[in-house]
Every structure is written in C-alpha cells, then in structure tokens.
Amino acid sequence: MHSTTSSDPRFPRKPLNGCGGCHADFTSLRLFDAHRVGVYAYTYEQGLRLEPPAEDGRRCLDAEEMYSRGWEKDERGRWFDPVAVERARQGFAQNRPSAVCETSESPSWDSDEEEAT
Numbered sequence: 001m002h003s004t005t006s007s008d009p010r011f012p013r014k015p016l017n018g019c020g021g022c023h024a025d026f027t028s029l030r031l032f033d034a035h036r037v038g039v040y041a042y043t044y045e046q047g048l049r050l051e052p053p054a055e056d057g058r059r060c061l062d063a064e065e066m067y068s069r070g071w072e073k074d075e076r077g078r079w080f081d082p083v084a085v086e087r088a089r090q091g092f093a094q095n096r097p098s099a100v101c102e103t104s105e106s107p108s109w110d111s112d113e114e115e116a117t
C-alpha cells in the first residue's frame with residue numbers, strides 16, 4: 001500500500017531519513033528507527049481492529065512524544081537528538097584535546113551519522 005520513493009512530493013526537500021508514515025524527517029537513521037514504536041506484528045490501526053483491540057501496534061511517535069524525549073528539529077525541519085549530538089561532539093573533542101569546545105553553537109552539521117542513501 002505505502003511505498004516510499006526517493007522523490008516524494010510530500011517532502012519539500014529530499015528527505016534524509018524521511019518517514020512515509022508521519023512525514024517526519026530525521027538526521028540519523030538511528031533516530032528514525034527510534035520514532036517507530038510498538039510491536040511489528042501489526043500496525044497500530046490493525047491492532048485496534050483486533051479482538052480484543054490492542055494498542056501496542058507499530059506506529060510513529062507524534063511530535064509531542066518526540067519533544068518529550070528531548071529531540072529537537074533543526075532549521076531544515078529534521079529531527080535530531082541533542083544528547084547524541086553533544087555526545088558525538090564530546091567524543092570529537094576528546095580525540096582532539098587542542099580543540100576548544102564550542103557548546104553554544106547550534107548544530108548545523110548536515111548529518112555525519114549514518115545516512116540512508
């Protein structure tokens with residue numbers, strides 16, 4: 001039914017890790033995976049039709065749930081996890097002790113994490 005193509009008109013830009021279910025885009029595949037919750041035997045909608053109805057079917061986190069996890073959207077409208085970004089930055093700083101930490105800067109990287117394409 002749903003088929004995700006690389007050029008989806010629903011996305012203003014070519015999504016990095018775009019979700020065909022909720023149309024959210026993510027800076028990392030890890031975050032994309034994390035926003036898909038529930039069991040994978042059936043979708044949330046299918047679960048509701050079960051006897052008895054189940055509410056643990058797979059679905060996407062909504063924006064409120066993602067904000068509550070501490071995720072934020074960058075200027076491109078892509079979700080990122082500031083904690084993971086900060087952790088990566090600190091790891092980088094440890095490898096290069098001469099570099100001064102610039103923690104006040106907002107994340108403007110284009111995703112140096114794993115990309116889908």
Ligand SMILES: [Zn+2]
Nearest residue numbers: 019021022060
């Ligand atoms: Zn989604």
